[in-house]
Amino acid sequence: MHDITRKIAQEGELVLLYGQDRKTFIIRLKSGSRLQSHKGILEHNSIIGTPIGSTILTHLGYRYHLLLPSWDDLLRNIRRSTQIVYPKDIGYILMKLGIRPGCTVIEAGSGSGAICTAFTGMVMPAGHVYSYDIRSDMTNLAERNLTALGLSDYVTFKTRDITHGFDEVGVDALFLDVPAPWHYLMQAHAALRGGGFLGFILPTTNQVSTLLTALENLPFGFTEVEEIMLRSYKVVPARLRPLDRMIAHTGYLIFTRALGTDESEEE
Amino acid sequence: MHDITRKIAQEGELVLLYGQDRKTFIIRLKSGSRLQSHKGILEHNSIIGTPIGSTILTHLGYRYHLLLPSWDDLLRNIRRSTQIVYPKDIGYILMKLGIRPGCTVIEAGSGSGAICTAFTGMVMPAGHVYSYDIRSDMTNLAERNLTALGLSDYVTFKTRDITHGFDEVGVDALFLDVPAPWHYLMQAHAALRGGGFLGFILPTTNQVSTLLTALENLPFGFTEVEEIMLRSYKVVPARLRPLDRMIAHTGYLIFTRALGTDESEEE
């Protein structure tokens, strides 16, 4: 039987509004609230009950598409004060770190919360994310972003220098998105479960070399260095071709695994 | 407090064995079972209780690393009779289809179960995947693969021609991995919730053009065509460089969204 409520916007639902100018808003629908866009006002009450996939008008007659946010949308719309990690990279990071519902994961730094959003959204409700950053403006921003997405119950932010280690032990995966991750490798090892996954993103080849050198004498193994390139096409069936320009580089992704401390990988 | 059980292999745990010849096995540890590898026998009892990250020996003295499987490992090790979708693509598909714990997702066809494994593993335990294939050998193979990974409770396989549609309605996302997906677009629309995500993977540019043409007059919008390229590096810090060869092509990824049937996207 057709659940008709799955076709219309619900109170409490997270929706994506896509304007004619390609500007987007992601809001949680709440009876009585209003969105003040640069093109006029939208009453949440006028959205609740409207079929998702249809268009709605502001009081100035400006049209918005009423849609649902993908991860890609959520991540692109995060309020940011730092360069965020791109969906193309985050999807692959999830694959390589074995992230799944129920996992316990640490990340540092919190940044604007993009990776944290994806990790938290994927491990919830049984799992948990611990997100460290030395700067309180970062943990505050990330926390606001996670709260707006309804994810705050599944993440704990800690404003902390990680030089002296993490509070958690036995975590499934750990992601270090910091400029000099080679300073925190044994701290990560102490926090990881046996065989746990450790990931990194670094913009320069010099950083990758420094990290690989540091990893060589530590109980980690099966290290990989990779990069992901995304190429988009013009959506014109009779003239199919790539777009003229693309992002050429975001960062090198490095993945390794915690080994026993009395073992070393020999290949 | 340190949970020491997180460092050692447990009864019932899924582990990855990585041999000196780079051959890998993924097994679920069960007291009394044994793995007959081409390099000798491994008793599960001798693995249970061993620190993850250490090495173990077969009765012939051949060494295996005891590790945990990432999604990447799980997907690469799936028993397959078809070309499977690669982790680089699956990670991005998860991002674009908004897959998360609790989602209801349809896929067709089941193939060897690679995408099904990732979808099911990510929506469990509250969500569910419905996997359709016209060939029973495919649904059987995929079901065996999902069962071996302990995911069978969260997926339902249906050996069925999808020409007449899907049984489910209001699903969050639908992925069509079939050679001529343009025949099943309105069936997909009927199954999707409002604003629901529809994804495709197609190997040739001609198929992409045919699909885009078919989508043009149907209630879908915000269509994107993309491809993901993965480049791996040699893990030698003093001589960092890409590997000589890479996979140049797996498939074009196409994503679109269900709109209201009385609406059409105007840009």
Added chain:
Amino acid sequence: MHDITRKIAQEGELVLLYGQDRKTFIIRLKSGSRLQSHKGILEHNSIIGTPIGSTILTHLGYRYHLLLPSWDDLLRNIRRSTQIVYPKDIGYILMKLGIRPGCTVIEAGSGSGAICTAFTGMVMPAGHVYSYDIRSDMTNLAERNLTALGLSDYVTFKTRDITHGFDEVGVDALFLDVPAPWHYLMQAHAALRGGGFLGFILPTTNQVSTLLTALENLPFGFTEVEEIMLRSYKVVPARLRPLDRMIAHTGYLIFTRALGTDESEEE
């Protein structure tokens, strides 16, 4: 013995002026001439005799580097009214069409003369290029560009519809840079020497498919379809990394060879 004249700018020499704002001029030095730049006047007399590689000042004190133009510079600085073919593609086209000093080559259309410049500059002085375009504004523009580079003796422009064929026979290579090259394949065959090379650049996959279909029943063989991607790096040794953005697409390159008319390729 050191030829000191090779270090200084000569009367009649083609030089590149590179300004602080990255604007560039390519001029042929002529005693008594002057360059009126947007940053002040440069007298050719003040350049002649100056060491190449040094900097010179306009009458307003604005600095220009005095350099020599590479092909890359020449092609980027061509006065253009059309999208020009990029150096990354032109270099590869030269390789695949066997262009070398002494060759006779046809191209259509002339466009702004970028490919014509490279072809002419590489076949001179013994070889010759015949450049066809149906539009006189194109042949005129291309001719002006080639003349400015001192190449006009080695190229003949023809304002002509190529539907009825080319005037030349036995040419070594032919490049069709037109939107619907499949209309001119046998005309190209008639002009080519036995085994002669035929090349194309096309922006869309649909055009490539149409061309390949047309080639299938004609006396051509060893057809290849390729694309060239260029990725540039930040020139900072301690922070080596690709630039953030790159050109994702210029065109698909197609190469084939004229076979005997009573033969067909069988593989």
Added chain:
Amino acid sequence: MHDITRKIAQEGELVLLYGQDRKTFIIRLKSGSRLQSHKGILEHNSIIGTPIGSTILTHLGYRYHLLLPSWDDLLRNIRRSTQIVYPKDIGYILMKLGIRPGCTVIEAGSGSGAICTAFTGMVMPAGHVYSYDIRSDMTNLAERNLTALGLSDYVTFKTRDITHGFDEVGVDALFLDVPAPWHYLMQAHAALRGGGFLGFILPTTNQVSTLLTALENLPFGFTEVEEIMLRSYKVVPARLRPLDRMIAHTGYLIFTRALGTDESEEE
């Protein structure tokens, strides 16, 4: 008027023989000679006078296509004892170094002669290439390769350590294909004309960083670091798609220009 000799294989002509097994031979036709292939004997006399583009048979009935070699063919067929530079890179190197008929060019090392072949073939007959290698087996191999292609008049090989510099001065371009080019930068500067072009190919990021650091304090400027990727497609018009695999990496290309010794680039 149609020059019929341009359609048939001539005495003294360089031709490409392409076998059913995709094995290729490049030979210079000489009356009375014979090619002993692994599939039977081909008399040159039976080839001379045959239309280029047709097929010929060995005495065992094995079929070869009679074609002309492109640069790509010539470079791929060079007898090699080292990794050779690929046509995709060589074409771009020609563009960036301003190579054209009449140029004087130095290269080191000679290797198997691939770059030397392209340089010599492009600067002849008025220009000249000087090719240095510290190993006589390399200069000998390269010289044999160039001689077989009829290019030996336009190139001079020197078996020499370049630590003490080059014999030539005022050359237009210089290409250093050696593992530690940073040791030879001022030697290159001394040999180059003012504004002359200097190019490099290096496989690792570490080498690129070392080179860029060395260049920083020397009279060079306008340095660029780039890489060229070539992607090939299946030539099937109804199922157009990239080949499954590609070369992911050959080397990083670095280009710079000789400035006056009392000048330095300021940007």
